[in-house]
Amino acid sequence: GAHCSSISAANTAPSLTDSALTxxxxxxxxxxxxSxxxxxxxxxxxCNKLATIPVSTSPNPGNNALAV
Structure with missing residues (x-):
């Protein structure tokens, strides 16, 4: 009796661990x-913040056109 129950427990254990692993x-x-x-x-x-910083502080309108 005990031997059969231990075999059945050993058979059901891998399926439980497999489901836990998956x-x-x-x-x-x-x-x-x-993440x-x-x-x-x-x-x-x-990157958007970095890109907008030089555009807003740049006095040259040509740089703004290039950045956009």
Missing amino acids: TSMLASVVLSVL LITISFWVANF
């Missing part, structure tokens, strides 16, 4: 994608 992998993938999106948005905002 869930954690999916969670990590979603987190990495979200990438956040970083790209931050970089885009930062």
Whole structure:
């Protein structure tokens, strides 16, 4: 009896760990994608601020046309 129950427990354990692994992998993938999106948005905002600083302070209208 005990031997059979231990075999069934050993058979069900891998499926449980597999589902946990896939869930954690999916969670990590979603987190990495979200962080990438956040970083790209931050970089885009930062670049936009950098691009607008010389345009607004530049006295030469030719530089403004080039920057835009």
